[in-house]
Amino acid sequence: MKKSISVNKKSRGRPKKQGGVDPVSAVRLPAGLTEKVDAWGEDRELNRSEAIRRLVELGLKVETPARPAVSKPGRRLRAQELATKTIEKIIDPAAPPEEHAQRRRRLTKGPTEFREARVDQPKVKAK
Known part of the structure; x- marks a missing residue:
């Protein structure tokens, strides 16, 4: 009777873990x-x-304090101008000018509940 030929079969599927049990996280460093x-x-x-x-x-x-976003002064003014123009389009034209100013101020500064949570602006003293 002939001898059967032994074949070295590789196991299928995912290879067994070689190193530790933690997943690999690759990082590119200069x-x-x-x-x-x-x-x-x-x-x-x-x-x-x-x-x-x-x-x-x-x-x-290490705990680091949140820093306000550093921006150029021109960008801030431009953002305010764009916000004002957009808000003017939304506000009711029949409203009096005082109402326009109040709504614009409230929309640009945000609700009082959220002003304290903003980290991009300095803290304002409570009135």
Whole structure:
């Protein structure tokens, strides 16, 4: 009787996990930053993956205050002009001028409930 030929079959499907159990997150770093991460890791006897992991954990622990968005003064004025023109189109033309000014001011500044929550503007003292 002939011997059967043994065939080395590869298993189908997704390969088994090689390393750890955590999912891989790829990050592109500039060469200079990679060198700094590697140097930081070497000082602590860590490989690059562990150094990045620890640096991210350190960065997440630091609390930084929210900064207002830095903008050019011209942009702010232009945005106000555009908002005013758009609001003028929406406001009832039969309303008196005082009403127009009040509505425009309320729409550009926002409701009083939300003014305190805005991080892009300095805090205003309560009246």
